[in-house]
Amino acid sequence: MHEISELMTKDHRSCDDFLAVVEKAVTDQNWQLAQAEFPRFRDALLNHFEAEESILFPLFEKRTGMYQGPTQVMRGEHVQMRQLLAAAEAALAEREADDYNGNAETLLIMMQQHNVKEENILYPMCDQQLADQLDALLPELQKQLAG
Amino acid sequence: MQALLSFDQAPPLAAPLRFFLTAPLFAILAALLLLWSGPDLFASRWTGAALALTHLITVGFMLQVMLGAMLQILPVVAGANIARPQLLATLVNAAVATGALLLASGFLSYQPLLFELAAVLIGGGVALFIVGAGHALYGVPSTNATIRGLKLSLLGLTVTICLGVLLAVAIDGSLALPLMQLTSIHLGWGFVGWSVVLLAAVAFVVVPMFQMTPAYPEWFAGRFSWTLLTLLVLWSVADSAGWQCLSPWLAAAAVLAIAAFAALTLQLQSRSKRARFDATQHYWRLAMLSTLAACALWLAASSWPSLGERSEWPLLCGVLALFGGFMSVMIGMLYKIVPFLVWSHLQNLGRGRVFPPNMNKVIAGHQLNRQMQAHFVALALLLAAVLWPEWFTYPAGLALLAANAWLLRNLLAAITFYRQQRLTIEETLTHVSAAPAEAR
Numbered sequence: 001m002h003e004i005s006e007l008m009t010k011d012h013r014s015c016d017d018f019l020a021v022v023e024k025a026v027t028d029q030n031w032q033l034a035q036a037e038f039p040r041f042r043d044a045l046l047n048h049f050e051a052e053e054s055i056l057f058p059l060f061e062k063r064t065g066m067y068q069g070p071t072q073v074m075r076g077e078h079v080q081m082r083q084l085l086a087a088a089e090a091a092l093a094e095r096e097a098d099d100y101n102g103n104a105e106t107l108l109i110m111m112q113q114h115n116v117k118e119e120n121i122l123y124p125m126c127d128q129q130l131a132d133q134l135d136a137l138l139p140e141l142q143k144q145l146a147g
Numbered sequence: 148m149q150a151l152l153s154f155d156q157a158p159p160l161a162a163p164l165r166f167f168l169t170a171p172l173f174a175i176l177a178a179l180l181l182l183w184s185g186p187d188l189f190a191s192r193w194t195g196a197a198l199a200l201t202h203l204i205t206v207g208f209m210l211q212v213m214l215g216a217m218l219q220i221l222p223v224v225a226g227a228n229i230a231r232p233q234l235l236a237t238l239v240n241a242a243v244a245t246g247a248l249l250l251a252s253g254f255l256s257y258q259p260l261l262f263e264l265a266a267v268l269i270g271g272g273v274a275l276f277i278v279g280a281g282h283a284l285y286g287v288p289s290t291n292a293t294i295r296g297l298k299l300s301l302l303g304l305t306v307t308i309c310l311g312v313l314l315a316v317a318i319d320g321s322l323a324l325p326l327m328q329l330t331s332i333h334l335g336w337g338f339v340g341w342s343v344v345l346l347a348a349v350a351f352v353v354v355p356m357f358q359m360t361p362a363y364p365e366w367f368a369g370r371f372s373w374t375l376l377t378l379l380v381l382w383s384v385a386d387s388a389g390w391q392c393l394s395p396w397l398a399a400a401a402v403l404a405i406a407a408f409a410a411l412t413l414q415l416q417s418r419s420k421r422a423r424f425d426a427t428q429h430y431w432r433l434a435m436l437s438t439l440a441a442c443a444l445w446l447a448a449s450s451w452p453s454l455g456e457r458s459e460w461p462l463l464c465g466v467l468a469l470f471g472g473f474m475s476v477m478i479g480m481l482y483k484i485v486p487f488l489v490w491s492h493l494q495n496l497g498r499g500r501v502f503p504p505n506m507n508k509v510i511a512g513h514q515l516n517r518q519m520q521a522h523f524v525a526l527a528l529l530l531a532a533v534l535w536p537e538w539f540t541y542p543a544g545l546a547l548l549a550a551n552a553w554l555l556r557n558l559l560a561a562i563t564f565y566r567q568q569r570l571t572i573e574e575t576l577t578h579v580s581a582a583p584a585e586a587r
């Protein structure tokens with residue numbers, strides 16, 4: 001009964017892990033490694049947003065009729081996170097460690113408080129509302145998350 | 148569902164900040180009290196000055212930070228919205244702050260009226276908060292360990308305050324109550340039922356999330372607070388019934404559980420995936436080490452009578468728990484909460500067209516680190532002052548004063564930053580919207 005929660009939560013954690021790898025490289029001043037690792041994090045995060053915005057949220061909205069509710073708030077936060085992601089990427093390209101760390105830290109907190117809302121409230125609601133569509137929905141989500 | 152629909156409605160910036168700015172003022176008062184009363188304060192835990200100091204930190208500092216953080220966190224973790232947050236914050240903050248001042252003056256003068264007024268204000272302020280927050284939390288299922296922990300810690304706080312109020316009313320001897328026993332039960336609920344349960348509820352979320360550690364084991368996080376509260380209830384009953392063969396064992400079990408929590412947290416922290424340790428993480432580690440030391444000292448003093456008879460150990464435990472444990476975690480958390488709040492409010496003001504500088508720019512990193520070093524020095528000197536009061540009381544008072552004036556300075560710097568950036572953003576926005584008109 002928690003398939004959606006499980007899948008999406010696991011993906012949140014793997015985004016965190018990719019971010020940690022980049023941070024480690026920046027701290028070691030290994031810019032080449034950091035620049036090589038960053039795209040993995042960026043793509044994972046963007047794929048996650050895309051999976052929600054184009055697959056999960058529309059189904060949820062259609063099922064519940066809540067178009068202006070939590071999904072709208074989540075989309076707004078995705079916009080903010082995309083901006084932070086771009087700022088972090090720019091700082092990385094310039095090899096500005098302080099700027100990178102500041103933007104990455106802000107992004108991390110933004111991601112975490114966003115994830116808490118999704119994992120505690122939105123995903124459980126999706127599990128409940130979309131239980132009858134799992135067979136089609138889960139593979140589709142998995143495919144989008146994988147990119 | 149209703150609450151969920153509006154879960155972007157974070158309270159206005161001023162609501163939590165009011166509490167966060169009040170807290171260091173009380174720690175500054177505590178430092179001044181230390182300097183004013185001098186080495187006598189450490190004669191025993193029962194001196195009026197020691198009790199005043201304890202409550203300046205617990206009710207003045209810790210309670211304020213907790214209330215401010217709850218106001219901010221409830222909408223995020225529980226999707227719970229507090230109605231009229233601005234009004235609620237103003238009233239609760241004023242009542243609790245005034246109450247804390249009266250309580251401290253009560254301990255210094257033993258005027259029953261001061262205790263009674265303090266009881267009304269603190270009790271009333273917290274009751275108002277619980278009604279406001281409880282109203283918002285009502286109907287939000289306790290789906291995870293955090294929400295459950297927060298609810299339980301509110302329960303612990305309520306019991307602590309009720310016992311405190313009872314003590315305050317009974318202090319003139321009119322109620323013929325066993326004051327010593329009541330005090331130790333009040334202390335148990337304050338330190339364990341409220342503070343540790345709150346600390347754990349926060350740790351279970353914050354440590355894995357921001358320090359990128361493995362999660363606390365489910366069996367531990369799910370049972371910890373309940374176990375602790377159950378032990379506390381049993382201990383309170385055994386202690387008031389005078390079952391001397393039972394109550395020390397229950398207390399020891401609770402202390403061991405707390406030590407296990409601190410050790411587990413340190414162990415998780417050592418597996419953090421983060422490459423850099425920032426001020427917040429150092430503060431967390433110091434807090435867990437202090438908690439562990441306080442537990443060890445407590446167990447040692449209860450096992451060896453020659454140590455247990457000395458008057459220093461309860462004071463050492465108290466300093467380790469309050470200044471080393473709870474205050475450290477709270478300051479560390481403020482250093483994440485406040486910059487992020489400022490950034491997030493600025494971000495909203497910019498409406499996606501103007502971007503504020505990132506949150507690490509809100510308070511300069513070296514200011515955080517220096518303040519943290521001052522806090523560490525203050526803690527070391529306070530511990531030394533318990534053992535050698537004539538030598539270390541004044542240095543400890545000065546260090547505590549410096550550390551908290553610095554904390555206040557850092558928080559005020561965040562507000563100055565917010566005001567400046569808000570001006571910049573507003574100017575840029577008017578230019579942006581004016582530009583197309585000029586072009587025509």
Ligand code: HEM
Nearest residue numbers: 192193205265266269307308311312314315330334337338
């Ligand atoms: C909210 C958190 C509170 C905490 C953590 C707390 C903590 C403590 C502690 C640790 C002691 C014992 C001091 C010692 O044994 O050395 C104590 C004693 C006491 N507290 Fe509190 N307290 C709190 C709130 C209050 C409140 C709200 C009141 C009254 C309005 C209050 C009134 C008292 C009184 C009267 C004593 C006993 C002093 C004596 O018997 O001489 N406390 N408290």
Ligand SMILES: [Fe+2]
Nearest residue numbers: 049052074118
């Ligand atoms: Fe999302």
